[in-house]
Amino acid sequence: MPIPAHPRTTSDQFTHRFSATRRGARLARLLVLQQLDHWGFPYRSDPSDLVAAIVAELAANAVTHGRVPGRDFEVRLTRSVTALRVEVADTRTEERPPAGETPAAPPSDSETGRGLLLVAGLAARWGVAERQGPGKTIWAEIDLTCGGT
Template sequence: MTTPTTRQAAVTVRVFTQRFSSTPRGARLARRLALHQLDRWGIPYGSEVSDAVGLLVAELAANAVTHGRVPGRDFELALTYTPGARLRIDVSDTRGERRPASVATGPLDAGGRGLLLVDALASRWSVLDRVPVGKTVRAEIDLGP
């Protein structure tokens, strides 16, 4: 007796990776190219997902440029898109010792307000070690039901 096989649809995972100069101009370019790439993948400009990703990339790139900058070193943006399931945003810099502490909890906190935005828009986010040096801040948006 043979076991019937069921065919599963192939899942195509799309990836975009680019390095940018650790400057405000590099952060703006990262946001613009991320939105352009999403549009090419079928997530149109102005959609809810596109707007959320634009804000997440803008905040994470600004943090990389402001707090993770090492002169002469770039930061990296990576987008990983699994249609119907998830979109992952990774922003990496070479300053591993400066990690996001936490989300601001009070009106007089000196920092962490941008992380409130990340916390509100992302399904989940975390800070990972980057090999050989640095850190990666990862934010994920669930797209499925």
Template sequence: MTAPSAARRPVTVRVFTLRLSATPRGARLARLLAATQLHAWGIPHGSDVCDRTAAVVAELAANAVTHGRVPGRDFELRLSLVVGSVRVEVTNTRAESRPPAPGAVRPPHPLDEHGRGLVVVGALADRWEVLDREPPRKTVRAEIDVPGRLSPAKGGAPVDGRGCANH
């Protein structure tokens, strides 16, 4: 008979999923709801992780509304708090408008009015990728690392007391 492992605790993954209208209002709401959800998970308003996550959500939601919009169809925001990071997924229903892969994003010309969204995502996220889903859908996934460790005693909330701007 083997002794039970004393140090093992279950891994808790927290998930928040919401469909939003593919409109500028839906994109703004995605950012606000993401910041609010992170705060509820223990990543306070004003923290580096919350601010970076909110900005990534804003950029990906704006891209979904601008480039992935199909009239009458929503986009989906999915946040997951997994061990060590916050995962952001934004899915839209226009698979043919595929963004470039992370290594293929080029900075825009300084006078260009558009083209900075994925540059911002690349600068703020620790990792990101584009996933093809069952047509007609695609997902852009980004991860922001959570400094410190996650505390099982606090339900997976970070043990780092910095907070998220509620923009």
């Protein structure tokens, strides 16, 4: 089902830093949902649900795998006419997923390792980018159709 584009023609951005804790990851998802609603994507709409799931997975990964004691993670949400882009940056450089590739599935008895598979399945595009300072940024985009709501 196509997702209608927001009627504005500009790009908007929301950026916030969060503590690298489970509470920080939850707060990131909630604040992104609030920002989406402010931009005209109501809670429980298709874009809201997709972005919430992506933020939840990427923030959980930042807290679980990208955590460096004493350092926060950052979430950036960018809205353009054609897409919503989520970026989650952490400060750990050792663990870097392969950019743009479909992540390998974990063993069937594994209780972890499916987060990036989920992100790859939900997003139109995703990848890994360098960031200023130590660490990495994992990003994902969902497409919005043109034509407004």
